[in-house]
Amino acid sequence: xxxxxxxxxxxxxxxxxxxxxxxxxxxxxxxxxxxxxxxxxxxxxxxxxxxxxxxxxxxxxxxxxxxxxxxxxxxxxxxxxxxxxxxxxxxxxxxxxxxxxxxxxxxxxxxxxxxxxxxxxxxxxxxxxxxxxxxxxxxxxxxxxxxxxxxxxxxxxxxxxxxxxxxxxxxxxxxxxxxxxxxxxxxxxxxxxxxxxxxxxxxxxxxxxxxxxxxxxxxxxxxxxxxxxxxxxxxxxxxxxxxxxxxxxxxxxxxxxxxxxxxxxxxxxxxxxxxxxxxxxxxxxxxxxxxxxxxxxxxxxxxxxxxxxxxxxxxxxxxxxxxxxxxxxxxxxxxxxxxxxxxxxxxxxxxxxxxxxxxxxxxxxxxxxxxxxxxxxxxxxxxxxxxxxxxxxxxxxxxxxxxxxxxx
Numbered sequence: 001x002x003x004x005x006x007x008x009x010x011x012x013x014x015x016x017x018x019x020x021x022x023x024x025x026x027x028x029x030x031x032x033x034x035x036x037x038x039x040x041x042x043x044x045x046x047x048x049x050x051x052x053x054x055x056x057x058x059x060x061x062x063x064x065x066x067x068x069x070x071x072x073x074x075x076x077x078x079x080x081x082x083x084x085x086x087x088x089x090x091x092x093x094x095x096x097x098x099x100x101x102x103x104x105x106x107x108x109x110x111x112x113x114x115x116x117x118x119x120x121x122x123x124x125x126x127x128x129x130x131x132x133x134x135x136x137x138x139x140x141x142x143x144x145x146x147x148x149x150x151x152x153x154x155x156x157x158x159x160x161x162x163x164x165x166x167x168x169x170x171x172x173x174x175x176x177x178x179x180x181x182x183x184x185x186x187x188x189x190x191x192x193x194x195x196x197x198x199x200x201x202x203x204x205x206x207x208x209x210x211x212x213x214x215x216x217x218x219x220x221x222x223x224x225x226x227x228x229x230x231x232x233x234x235x236x237x238x239x240x241x242x243x244x245x246x247x248x249x250x251x252x253x254x255x256x257x258x259x260x261x262x263x264x265x266x267x268x269x270x271x272x273x274x275x276x277x278x279x280x281x282x283x284x285x286x287x288x289x290x291x292x293x294x295x296x297x298x299x300x301x302x303x304x305x306x307x308x309x310x311x312x313x314x315x316x317x318x319x320x321x322x323x324x325x326x327x328x329x330x331x332x333x334x335x336x337x338x339x340x341x342x343x344x345x346x347x348x349x350x351x352x353x354x355x356x357x358x359x360x361x362x363x364x365x366x367x368x369x370x371x372x373x374x375x376x377x378x379x380x381x382x383x384x385x386x387x388x389x390x391x392x393x394x395x396x397x398x399x400x401x402x403x404x405x406x407x408x
Contacts, residue, residue, distance in 0.1 A: 004296040005289075005378060013289075013379050024384045027350040029167070029195055029327050029375035032221040034282065041281040042223055045274035058273050065273060068280030072228050075283050075291070076212065077203040081262035082236075084229045085276055089194040090117050092213035092229035095266045096190055097121050097161065099239030104130035106158035111144055111173055112137050112361040113166040115192060119360065122161075131158070135361060142320025144173045149181055159188045165195035168354030168363060168371055170302065170328055171321030172200075179208035188235070194218060198282075199298055199326055199377075201291045210235050216275075219326070219377065222282035223275045231263045245269050294378045298326040301376040301385065308389045314396045318371055329354055329371040335395060337370035347391045 005013075014020040019033035048057045058065070073080045086092050097118070102125050110122065112135055122133045136148050149160075160182045164175050175191055182189035190211045196202050198219030204212055212230040216222030231239065241248060241259070247269035249257040259265050286294065305328050309315050314333045332340050337353045344351055354373040356363035363369070374388065 004293040017379055024349040024387055026374040027352045028377040030352045031217040032377055034221050035285050038278050038281045042274045042278040045277055065276055068276055071280050071283040077205050078230050082230055082233055084263040084266040086227050086229055087225055088227040089213045089215035092227050093192055095242055096211035098242055102129045102131050105156055106131045107134055107156045108159045109134045109152055110161050113163055113359055115163050115167055116357050142171050143322055146177055153185050157187050161190040163192040165325050167358040170319030170324040172323045172325050175207050183208050198286050200295050204230055216279045220282050222279040226275050226279040229266055243268055297378040301380055302326045302328055305385050327375045329373050331371055337372045340372050343395050344391055349388050
């Protein structure tokens with residue numbers, strides 16, 4: 001995989017991200033370092049609110065706030081009236097999933113890589129409505145089986161719900177091919193793109209999904225507490241509303257109301273306008289670089305990191321599948337993942353611990369309690385990867401069991 005950003009561009013992007021001067025940040029799948037422009041947008045707006053008043057500043061920036069919807073629509077190739085801005089991906093996913101009118105006996109199909117929050121959602125509706133959950137396992141190569149999906153579909157299949165990129169593995173699910181199957185069988189299709197947006201080009205028309213949930217804090221480099229929901233125009237009226245206020249609908253008479261005719265029916269009026277602007281600035285920043293170029297750069301760095309880790313004695317890389325992303329998961333023999341994370345943090349290197357609960361079906365299948373998760377972004381460098389690998393070598397050297405094993 002070739003690098004698509006020049007050294008000059010990378011250095012400029014790092015100069016526009018103050019955090020890169022402080023730490024090696026390989027926790028982008030948790031929360032990326034925001035560009036300075038995003039931080040300034042949020043802080044400046046809050047300062048104006050404190051000076052002039054919240055409603056007054058919202059009116060001043062009404063066009064910029066509205067433009068955030070336009071930018072999101074451009075990012076995922078949607079229509080503006082198909083976008084709702086919410087606080088996070090879990091809210092977005094929950095609004096979509098819980099808006100579906102499930103009946104006893106309905107079947108939801110998912111994969112072994114599904115995120116814990118979504119699995120809990122399935123189980124809750126199983127308990128309350130009597131639905132059935134079918135899990136499509138990955139094959140021996142770590143790939144999702146489209147054939148098994150086709151075979152699992154029945155007249156009772158109500159929904160296919162898929163997390164595109166897992167929280168604790170580097171593999172990816174073929175959401176475009178799944179979309180073709182869902183459309184052929186006229187089945188609702190919900191995609192969790194929490195780790196995808198800002199990392200991988202996401203085109204809802206190509207995916208052909210009905211609903212898609214996204215967070216801002218991960219690869220989009222937006223502030224925490226931001227996210228959005230895409231709902232295809234044709235199905236908006238079929239989803240039940242979980243919450244309502246005067247933003248969701250308008251009064252027609254004292255005894256009636258009319259639900260608004262776009263995806264903003266899934267929002268509530270009160271939200272953080274500073275964070276909304278920060279989200280818009282982050283999306284604009286990614287679009288200016290080009291998501292295709294970002295994705296190629298991430299694949300290049302992740303491939304380099306995996307090769308370096310695989311060459312080291314005492315380290316096991318767990319990622320599998322034909323297509324892999326910027327999340328790299330591994331274990332150090334004889335050293336638990338939290339200890340590895342803490343040892344790296346002492347050297348100003350950020351990684352995270354992937355816990356079994358995050359993707360319980362997959363982790364149980366692999367007999368993994370935890371993994372170390374190092375997730376790269378375009379602003380990371382080859383030097384930073386070498387710095388992390390050198391730090392890991394020092395961790396391995398202080399493990400007496402590993403040191404002894406290397407000499408036998």
